[in-house]
Amino acid sequence: LQPHMLAICDASKPVALAGVMGGQESEISLQTKTILLESAYFNPKSIRATSKALGLRTEASYRFERGADPEMPVKALNLACRLIRQIASGQTVGPVINENPVTNSRTVLRLRQQRIRQVVGVDIDADFVTEILGRLQFEVEDGKGSWDVTVPGFRIDVGQEDDLVEEVARHHGYDVVPSTYPAPSSAGHFLPSRTHEQLLMERLRSFGFYEAINYVFSTPDQERMFFRTATPMVPIANPLTEEDTHLRTSLVPGLVSSVRRNLNHGTREIRLFEFGHVFSRAAGEEKGPTGEPLLEKQRLGIVATGTFYRPYWGQAADDFRFFHLKGIVEELLAGLGYQADFRRTGGVPFLHPGVAAEVLVDGQPIGVAGELSPELHENFKFLQRVYVAELALDGLYSRTVPEPQYTPLPRFPSTERDLSFVVDKGLEFGRIAAAIKSLNVANLRGVQLIDLYQGQKLPSGKVSLAVRLTFADLTRTLTQDEVNKSVDHISGLLKREFQAEQRS
Numbered sequence: 001l002q003p004h005m006l007a008i009c010d011a012s013k014p015v016a017l018a019g020v021m022g023g024q025e026s027e028i029s030l031q032t033k034t035i036l037l038e039s040a041y042f043n044p045k046s047i048r049a050t051s052k053a054l055g056l057r058t059e060a061s062y063r064f065e066r067g068a069d070p071e072m073p074v075k076a077l078n079l080a081c082r083l084i085r086q087i088a089s090g091q092t093v094g095p096v097i098n099e100n101p102v103t104n105s106r107t108v109l110r111l112r113q114q115r116i117r118q119v120v121g122v123d124i125d126a127d128f129v130t131e132i133l134g135r136l137q138f139e140v141e142d143g144k145g146s147w148d149v150t151v152p153g154f155r156i157d158v159g160q161e162d163d164l165v166e167e168v169a170r171h172h173g174y175d176v177v178p179s180t181y182p183a184p185s186s187a188g189h190f191l192p193s194r195t196h197e198q199l200l201m202e203r204l205r206s207f208g209f210y211e212a213i214n215y216v217f218s219t220p221d222q223e224r225m226f227f228r229t230a231t232p233m234v235p236i237a238n239p240l241t242e243e244d245t246h247l248r249t250s251l252v253p254g255l256v257s258s259v260r261r262n263l264n265h266g267t268r269e270i271r272l273f274e275f276g277h278v279f280s281r282a283a284g285e286e287k288g289p290t291g292e293p294l295l296e297k298q299r300l301g302i303v304a305t306g307t308f309y310r311p312y313w314g315q316a317a318d319d320f321r322f323f324h325l326k327g328i329v330e331e332l333l334a335g336l337g338y339q340a341d342f343r344r345t346g347g348v349p350f351l352h353p354g355v356a357a358e359v360l361v362d363g364q365p366i367g368v369a370g371e372l373s374p375e376l377h378e379n380f381k382f383l384q385r386v387y388v389a390e391l392a393l394d395g396l397y398s399r400t401v402p403e404p405q406y407t408p409l410p411r412f413p414s415t416e417r418d419l420s421f422v423v424d425k426g427l428e429f430g431r432i433a434a435a436i437k438s439l440n441v442a443n444l445r446g447v448q449l450i451d452l453y454q455g456q457k458l459p460s461g462k463v464s465l466a467v468r469l470t471f472a473d474l475t476r477t478l479t480q481d482e483v484n485k486s487v488d489h490i491s492g493l494l495k496r497e498f499q500a501e502q503r504s
Contacts, residue, residue: 005050006042019047019064020056035090037080039073069153070105074098107151111164114145119162120169122177132171133164193298193397196336197275200300203335207328209271209302214254216277217244225379226253226350232281234294247279251301252350252388256372259303260380268384269306275393276301302328302369302389305382322355325369325387329359332391337402338362342369342430350376350388359391367391414445414472415483419491421500425454425463432467435497441486443478446470464503 001007006018015023019042028035048065051057077096084090111133117123129147133140139150151158158164169177190198201211217239223231223246233246248254251274262270280295304320311317326342333340341360346353348368356370369389377386423432433447451466458464469490471483494500 002053004046005053006046008038017050017054017056018042020051020054020061021058022060035084037077039077039080041068041070041073044068067156069156071153106153107159109149109151109158109161109164110146111149111161111168112146115161116165116168119165120172120177121180124168124172128172129168132168136167138164192400193393195401196393196397199335199401200332201273201275203332204273204302204328207271207331209273209304212255212258212272212274214251214258214274214276215244216248216279218246218248218253219243220246222253223249226250226256226376228349234279234281249278249280250390251276251278251299252303252390255301255303255388256376256380256386259305259386260382263305263382269310271304271306272302274301275299298393300332300367300391300393302391303386305384305386319385320387321385322369322371322387325389326357329367329369329389329391333359333361333396335401336396337399338396341434344428349373359389361396364395366395408474410472410474412473412475412477414470415478417469417471417483417487418450418466419469419487419494420451420464420466420503421491421494422458422462422464422503423494423498423500425461427463427498429465432465432494432498435493436467436469436490439489439493441489443471443473443482444469444486445472 001014007014008016008018015026018040042064044065044067047061051061051065074096081090081092085092111129113123113126113129116129126142130140130142133147133149136155137152138155139152141148141150149164158167204211217236218233220233223229223233227250231249233249235246236244239245255272255274258272259270276299277296278299280297302325304325306320307317308320308324309318330340338361341363342357343360343365345356345358345368348356348370350373351368351370352373356368358365359367359369367390370387372382372386372388376382429449433449436444436447446469448468448470449465450468451464453464453466454462469487471478471486491502495502
């Protein structure tokens with residue numbers, strides 16, 4: 001027996017399991033002359049636990065675990081004594097001993113007229129409610145628009161106001177309740193974060209990506225592989241395995257592992273994305289399960305490898321490259337109403353130092369994008385280049401997704417001018433494009449890098465860039481003088497800001 005199990009005992013030992021099974025020593029035989037009558041009420045939860053733990057299913061346990069009237073033991077005891085005296089000529093030789101008398105055990109519930117109308121849908125006469133409950137042996141105290149109802153002990157199924165409403169409705173008759181259409185409710189809607197996430201998912205799928213769902217678990221060893229040092233991680237209080245002892249701090253390790261799994265199964269063209277949470281420890285934040293400060297953030301991870309498009313008879317295959325990933329990130333953020341900027345960086349441990357960039361929105365870094373580092377390529381035994389990006393989404397969901405705006409097709413031809421100039425090799429084209437756009441040149445519709453040359457004909461440390469400028473007006477055809485004036489304005493900027501030398 002276990003400590004929570006109730007037992008009925010004599011002066012020295014147990015003789016029965018309370019509410020479950022009687023003992024052989026207390027059973028009645030042909031030689032029985034003196035009987036001690038015991039009547040009791042037991043907690044249904046206790047009887048259920050005992051019966052289940054011991055595997056004993058009896059008529060007594062079936063009855064007691066479903067509940068009984070707490071006031072019934074004394075009544076049943078008196079009835080048993082009277083029947084024994086009348087039928088078996090027995091004699092009562094001792095008084096009734098009640099060790100735990102039940103006092104005021106009945107439940108009192110408040111029944112409101114308003115609640116009856118709300119649930120049933122019709123008004124039911126107050127006198128009818130009082131009459132029905134009285135006939136069902138409920139004690140009813142009438143109030144103003146409500147009743148205080150005392151539940152009889154044998155009605156253990158009545159424990160809340162709606163149970164009383166059901167009794168009234170059942171006797172009133174469900175068939176006389178008129179049929180009505182349900183009241184219209186307001187249509188549900190997604191939270192802004194969910195709306196943004198759905199938009200990003202649709203765009204990623206249109207780019208040929210599939211969603212990946214990885215476990216949120218990680219290990220310090222995996223963190224060191226990707227970040228060279230073990231970042232502050234959140235330990236799991238009850239890890240399932242020795243390999244999954246902490247919560248992840250980045251989506252990149254899980255996505256890269258998914259790439260390896262797919263490559264090992266013969267898949268060469270892989271494009272995956274994942275929406276998920278990352279966790280870290282930070283002072284002043286919410287506490288984790290083991291008491292440490294916990295910080296949880298929403299991230300989007302992207303990984304791609306293989307060909308950007310497959311070869312066909314007139315075109316060779318084009319491998320997926322960094323600028324494909326850059327364009328995808330730009331399109332994703334543009335869909336949320338943001339202009340993405342990129343800044344070269346070499347401080348991301350899991351990215352190639354020469355093919356890595358920070359992703360900026362409104363001048364603030366929100367993520368990184370680039371090629372996986374050579375060390376990780378070697379560790380995972382990748383034979384093709386893998387590109388990854390990770391974006392922080394928490395700060396991006398505050399802006400309303402812009403509605404598509406219609407722009408009429410141009411009725412007049414556009415004009416293109418190509419500028420070729422020599423600049424320092426370390427100068428990023430993004431800075432040049434941003435400077436040109438900052439001039440707000442009238443009718444300038446596009447700035448595009450079309451060629452990059454570096455070789456022996458150029459001075460050391462220099463590179464030649466060719467930029468295509470597109471001009472157009474929706475109302476008329478631009479004149480040569482207008483276009484030349486704008487081009488001269490842009491050329492002057494490049495000379496002043498970047499010491500650019502224009503090539504003929």
